[in-house]
Amino acid sequence: MKYTDLSIQTQREAPNNARTQGFAFLVRAGYVMRENQPTTLGEYALKHLEKLSAALGDSFFSTLAIPVISNEEETYFPLKTGALEVIHCPACGYVARGEFALFAKSASPVEEALPAEKVATPECNTIEDLANFLGIPKEKTAKALLFTRQSDGKLVFVVVRGDMQLSEAKLKKQVGTVKLAYFDEIEAAGAVPGYASPIGLKDALIIVDDLIPNSPNLVAGANEIGYHLKNVNYGRDYSAEIVTDLVQAEEGNACVNCEQPLSAVSADLLDSKGVYHFDKILHALAESHYDDKGLTLPHSAALFDVYLMHVPGKTLDTKSVAAKLYESLQKAGIAVLFDDRDERAGVKFNDADLIGPPVRVTVGERGLQNGMVELKLRSASQNSLISLTSLTGLTGQAEFWSLVDNLDL
Numbered sequence: 001m002k003y004t005d006l007s008i009q010t011q012r013e014a015p016n017n018a019r020t021q022g023f024a025f026l027v028r029a030g031y032v033m034r035e036n037q038p039t040t041l042g043e044y045a046l047k048h049l050e051k052l053s054a055a056l057g058d059s060f061f062s063t064l065a066i067p068v069i070s071n072e073e074e075t076y077f078p079l080k081t082g083a084l085e086v087i088h089c090p091a092c093g094y095v096a097r098g099e100f101a102l103f104a105k106s107a108s109p110v111e112e113a114l115p116a117e118k119v120a121t122p123e124c125n126t127i128e129d130l131a132n133f134l135g136i137p138k139e140k141t142a143k144a145l146l147f148t149r150q151s152d153g154k155l156v157f158v159v160v161r162g163d164m165q166l167s168e169a170k171l172k173k174q175v176g177t178v179k180l181a182y183f184d185e186i187e188a189a190g191a192v193p194g195y196a197s198p199i200g201l202k203d204a205l206i207i208v209d210d211l212i213p214n215s216p217n218l219v220a221g222a223n224e225i226g227y228h229l230k231n232v233n234y235g236r237d238y239s240a241e242i243v244t245d246l247v248q249a250e251e252g253n254a255c256v257n258c259e260q261p262l263s264a265v266s267a268d269l270l271d272s273k274g275v276y277h278f279d280k281i282l283h284a285l286a287e288s289h290y291d292d293k294g295l296t297l298p299h300s301a302a303l304f305d306v307y308l309m310h311v312p313g314k315t316l317d318t319k320s321v322a323a324k325l326y327e328s329l330q331k332a333g334i335a336v337l338f339d340d341r342d343e344r345a346g347v348k349f350n351d352a353d354l355i356g357p358p359v360r361v362t363v364g365e366r367g368l369q370n371g372m373v374e375l376k377l378r379s380a381s382q383n384s385l386i387s388l389t390s391l392t393g394l395t396g397q398a399e400f401w402s403l404v405d406n407l408d409l
Ligand SMILES: [Zn+2]
Pocket: 089, 090, 091, 092, 093, 094, 255, 256, 257, 258, 259, 260
C-alpha cells in the first residue's frame, strides 16, 4: 500500500487525552483518531488482526507477544485504563472478572451456639455503627440485604457476613434480576427495614453466603426498630433456600487454588468465548510494543513487513526505482508500506519509527550509484547496505526474512 493512498496522518505530539503510551503512539502513528475511531490505516490493521486470529487460533496472543492473562472462557490484558476489574493470582495464574471471582474463605473459629439474646442498639443502621456500638468485629455480624425479584415480585432476603460485600452479579446468577426492595415490600414480608432479620419471615426467598453456616453466634437484626439479636445461628434459628458463594473477592483475599494473595487489576477484555475485540487487541499490541520513538511491532503481528521509502535525489530518480522495488516486493508476497511522498528523509524516518514495521528500506542517491539500498531493522540503531537486486529477485516471504536474519545488523 502507498502512504498517500492511505491518507496517513501522523502527529508530532501525543494527544492530551492519552493516558497510556501505547494509545498515544496509536494516535501519533495514525492508526486511530484521538477519540479512538480507527483511520483507514487502523481499519486495515484490524482486518489484519482478524485474519491472524483465524490463522493462529490458540497461539494468537502468544504469537503477537501480548502478555495476557486468561481463563477457559476469557482473555484479559492488564492495563490501568482497562474497562474491567479482574481478580488475578500472580502465583498460579487464576483470573476471573471481579464480580464472579472466587476466593478461599476462612471459616470463623468453632464456637458453641449460645442462646439468642435481644439487645438495644439505638441508631445502629449500618454494620459499622453496630460493630462499634457493641464493640465487636464486623465478622461477628450478619449483613441483611433486601431485594425484590423482577420476575415474580418475591422478596429476596440475602445474608452475608458483615465484613464482606455482596456481589450482585453472583446473586443475579442464582435468583434472576432483582432490584432493591421498597419499604412496603419489606414490611409485607414481615421484616423491619434497617433491623431486618431472616428469622420468622413470611413468603421471602432466603439466600445466604456459604460462609454463614460456618459463622456461629452472629449479631443480626431483630425485626424491631432499635434492636438486634445476639448469637443468631444458621440452622437453629433460620435456614435458607439457597446457600452459595455470594460475596465479592477483593485484593489480598486468598486464592481459591493456591491460597496466595489475590490482586485486583484493571484490564481490557480481548476475547470472550471466542469473540475477539480487535480494537482492544490493537490497543494491547501497541501497549506491548513501543519504544521512545514509536511502535515496534513484531514481525508476527505487523500489518506491513517493510516500510519502503525514497530520499528525493538530485540526479537520480530514486522515486521510480523505489516504485519498481515496491512492485517486485509485493509480487514476492511481502507486505509493503511505500512512503511515496516527496518529503525530507528525516520526516519519513520519524514516520517509519512511529508506524512501526519491523524493516525499513531506503532508496537513496548515494547507495543507488553502487546498486545498493539501505536496510534497517526497527529494533536496531544501525542500518546496512544491501544490493537492490537481492531484493528485486526475491520469490517469497521466507526468503526475505532469511535474508534479513543473515544481515549483520
Ligand atoms: Zn493462586
